[in-house]
Amino acid sequence: MIVAEKKPMEEIIEEIKHFENILVLGCNECVTVCEAGGKKEVGVLASALRMFFLKQGRKMRIDERTLERQCDPEYLEEIRDVADGYDAVVSLACGVGVQFTAEHYPSLPVYPGVNTCFMGVTEARGMWTERCQGCGQCILAATGGICPVARCAKRLFNGPCGGSSDGKCEIGKDTVCAWQLIIDRLRALGRMEEYERIAPIKDWSTDRAGGPRKIVREDLAP
Amino acid sequence: MSTKTPSRLEKILAEGHLAVTSECGPPRGSDPAVIEKKAALIRDHVDAVNVTDNQTSMTRMCSLAACIRLKQMGLEPILQMVTRDRNRIALQSDILGAAAFDIHNVLCLSGDHQSFGDCAQGQNVHDMDSMQLLQTVRRMRDDGKFLGGDDIARPPQMFVGAAANPFADPFEIRVLRLAKKAAAGAEFIQTQCIYNLDKFEQWMAQARDRGLTERVSILAGLTPMKSAGMARYMKNRVPGMDVPDEVVKRMADTPKEKQPEVGIDICVEAIERLKDVEGVTGFHIMAIEWEEKVAEIVERAGLFPRPDVG
Amino acid sequence: MRLSYPADIRIVRVPCTGKVDLIHILRAFEKGADGVSVVGCMEGDCHYNSGNFRAKKRVAQAKKVLDTVGIGAERVQMYNLSSSEGPRFARFAEEMADRIRALGPNPVRAAVNQMEHQTGGGR
Numbered sequence: 001m002i003v004a005e006k007k008p009m010e011e012i013i014e015e016i017k018h019f020e021n022i023l024v025l026g027c028n029e030c031v032t033v034c035e036a037g038g039k040k041e042v043g044v045l046a047s048a049l050r051m052f053f054l055k056q057g058r059k060m061r062i063d064e065r066t067l068e069r070q071c072d073p074e075y076l077e078e079i080r081d082v083a084d085g086y087d088a089v090v091s092l093a094c095g096v097g098v099q100f101t102a103e104h105y106p107s108l109p110v111y112p113g114v115n116t117c118f119m120g121v122t123e124a125r126g127m128w129t130e131r132c133q134g135c136g137q138c139i140l141a142a143t144g145g146i147c148p149v150a151r152c153a154k155r156l157f158n159g160p161c162g163g164s165s166d167g168k169c170e171i172g173k174d175t176v177c178a179w180q181l182i183i184d185r186l187r188a189l190g191r192m193e194e195y196e197r198i199a200p201i202k203d204w205s206t207d208r209a210g211g212p213r214k215i216v217r218e219d220l221a222p
Numbered sequence: 223m224s225t226k227t228p229s230r231l232e233k234i235l236a237e238g239h240l241a242v243t244s245e246c247g248p249p250r251g252s253d254p255a256v257i258e259k260k261a262a263l264i265r266d267h268v269d270a271v272n273v274t275d276n277q278t279s280m281t282r283m284c285s286l287a288a289c290i291r292l293k294q295m296g297l298e299p300i301l302q303m304v305t306r307d308r309n310r311i312a313l314q315s316d317i318l319g320a321a322a323f324d325i326h327n328v329l330c331l332s333g334d335h336q337s338f339g340d341c342a343q344g345q346n347v348h349d350m351d352s353m354q355l356l357q358t359v360r361r362m363r364d365d366g367k368f369l370g371g372d373d374i375a376r377p378p379q380m381f382v383g384a385a386a387n388p389f390a391d392p393f394e395i396r397v398l399r400l401a402k403k404a405a406a407g408a409e410f411i412q413t414q415c416i417y418n419l420d421k422f423e424q425w426m427a428q429a430r431d432r433g434l435t436e437r438v439s440i441l442a443g444l445t446p447m448k449s450a451g452m453a454r455y456m457k458n459r460v461p462g463m464d465v466p467d468e469v470v471k472r473m474a475d476t477p478k479e480k481q482p483e484v485g486i487d488i489c490v491e492a493i494e495r496l497k498d499v500e501g502v503t504g505f506h507i508m509a510i511e512w513e514e515k516v517a518e519i520v521e522r523a524g525l526f527p528r529p530d531v532g
Numbered sequence: 533m534r535l536s537y538p539a540d541i542r543i544v545r546v547p548c549t550g551k552v553d554l555i556h557i558l559r560a561f562e563k564g565a566d567g568v569s570v571v572g573c574m575e576g577d578c579h580y581n582s583g584n585f586r587a588k589k590r591v592a593q594a595k596k597v598l599d600t601v602g603i604g605a606e607r608v609q610m611y612n613l614s615s616s617e618g619p620r621f622a623r624f625a626e627e628m629a630d631r632i633r634a635l636g637p638n639p640v641r642a643a644v645n646q647m648e649h650q651t652g653g654g655r
Contacts (some may be wrong), residue, residue, distance in 0.1 A: 009597075009600050009601070010600070013309055037252070040553070040554075040555065043555045044554055044555055044597065047555060047558040047559060047562050048558060048597050048600065048601050049601075050562055051558070051561060051562050051601045051603060051640050052600075052601040052602065054562075054643050054644055055601065055602055055603070055639045055640050055643050056643065057643045057646060057647055059644075059647060060237075071227060082535045134223075153346075154306070154332055154333075154335065154346065154348045154349065154351070154574060155348050156351040157350075157353070158349055158351050158353035158402060158406075159351070159352070159477050161332045161352075161390075162385065162387035162389075162390045162414060162461075162462045163334065163335070163389065163390070163403065163461045163462055164390055164391050164392070164462070165391055165461035165462060166391055167391065169391075169392070170334070170461050170462075171225050171335050171336055172336075177391075180391065180392060183392060183395055194400065195395065195398060196398060196402060198353055198354075198402055198404075199353075199354075199406060200354070201310070201349075201350045201354045201357075201358075201369070202349075202350070204349065208410075
């Protein structure tokens with residue numbers, strides 16, 4: 001899923017303090033799973049903001065709503081009839097949702113309530129780690145299902161580097177060495193001869209480097 | 223054995239001599255005199271000099287500029303190139319720049335992560351890795367072609383090298399990696415500095431078994447210890463470094479004023495032992511910020527004067 | 533037991549403190565409560581296994597939010613006792629009431645009162 005974390009409340013307050021009618025808009029998908037922007041988090045943020053401004057003697061209207069997701073137009077339409085009643089939206093969706101909401105409501109300021117971080121997994125309650133960088137040309141078949149683009153700090157294709165130490169990356173003991181994982185896995189799968197192949201230079205044109213990406217499925221177009 | 227390039231280092235190795243290389247770190251400023259001084263200290267005692275490339279991600283004068291300065295002084299530079307800071311366009315471009323000044327040696331590396339240096343918030347590039355850079359330089363030299371396929375006017379004539387670390391994890395693939403680097407086109411190897419001679423000899427034996435010593439010239443890396451503190455630091459704080467307890471103890475048991483002397487002794491003794499290891503074709507002496515000791519080490523190890531290969 | 537505890541404490545009964553979520557604590561303050569106590573079983577004795585551990589974490593989260601918005605982490609507190617310890621409950625209640633009284637009224641309530649006073653009546 002897309003993993004995000006809550007922005008510090010001070011940052012959000014700074015952005016919205018001049019408005020009077022705010023909608024805190026959550027998302028029921030990824031940000032709910034990583035407990036950053038779902039219905040619960042919307043409730044907590046809205047309550048906290050109300051108390052903050054009340055304390056300053058300001059009775060701001062801070063409403064709460066959580067959409068199924070903010071990356072599909074039909075869900076964003078659900079607030080069409082009430083949008084005019086707000087001066088600003090704090091969207092707790094990932095960066096995708098914040099932008100799409102803004103696109104669908106061009107005259108309504110939309111502020112992000114979370115920092116969108118990466119595509120990753122839940123390793124344990126409260127711990128999420130990165131797995132994919134969306135390079136557009138998946139090489140997982142060659143690396144035993146472990147991605148060096150996302151999990152190697154130097155995105156080496158023929159790793160590990162000389163800094164791998166006891167299964168950990170040179171950048172810190174909290175970071176596992178992706179190439180140690182790949183080697184362990186290839187060995188467990190009995191495919192170590194694949195390690196000896198030299199991986200060719202990556203085509204990064206389908207990655208961010210090539211420009212903002214787009215997929216069109218002709219077979220699905222109306 | 224014939225040579226493919228005008229590289230002096232290649233020639234020395236081809237003629238069967240033990241090669242000696244050392245290292246110059248460029249300054250954190252634009253004063254060429256720093257490089258000139260370091261070079262002057264070692265010029266008669268080495269066959270070629272590595273110039274590091276923003277080592278440990280600390281921003282320094284670029285390796286290429288310093289190499290050019292050394293070439294102008296009559297030394298034989300080895301251009302170190304990391305893939306951390308430059309994309310494939312810049313890497314090929316810098317190789318041509320080096321070739322324009324007849325720099326004939328390049329060492330292909332990935333580079334330390336930028337979080338170690340003074341620009342921890344910067345991007346890293348790694349458009350390709352060190353293995354792929356080896357392939358790229360060989361293609362430019364042997365096929366005379368850019369990565370994109372076009373012909374290169376006056377292709378670079380570079381003797382191509384890579385680094386190897388017999389002591390990094392995982393140990394069991396360290397020889398596999400050497401094999402990969404040889405397959406990718408490495409012609410000479412400089413190893414991480416060696417203190418654990420037993421482990422190094424183990425690695426060399428495995429390299430010989432795979433026939434790698436026929437394909438690449440391996441230069442054993444050495445760094446003289448200045449103090450017991452340095453020995454402990456390298457043992458505990460530097461990833462991929464193997465410093466046996468006996469070495470630390472020997473340094474620590476020595477009175478402080480005599481420790482530098484013992485550090486040099488350990489280095490010279492290592493060279494003497496490694497001379498007898500089949501497949502070791504030379505020594506890469508990294509006396510960082512202690513360049514004045516290179517001459518003494520080379521002389522005491524019986525490697526002076528350097529052969530004249532014309 | 534018919535022990536007495538301060539009259540200005542309002543009790544909200546839950547089957548387990550694990551049922552208390554962060555938002556419940558915050559809403560209490562939003563509505564003007566001066567202090568909130570979450571009173572649960574002794575650690576390790578929770579009827580429902582670990583409900584009181586969840587409550588402990590949520591109280592910690594509430595403290596952070598209350599500090600950020602300027603209401604004060606000291607106004608929320610977790611207490612643990614066994615259900616038979618009537619006198620202990622009374623003691624906790626006294627302690628809490630004293631502590632909260634010393635802190636003064638919830639600044640939100642004070643501000644709301646001020647606003648209403650200025651506009652001459654409720655809204």
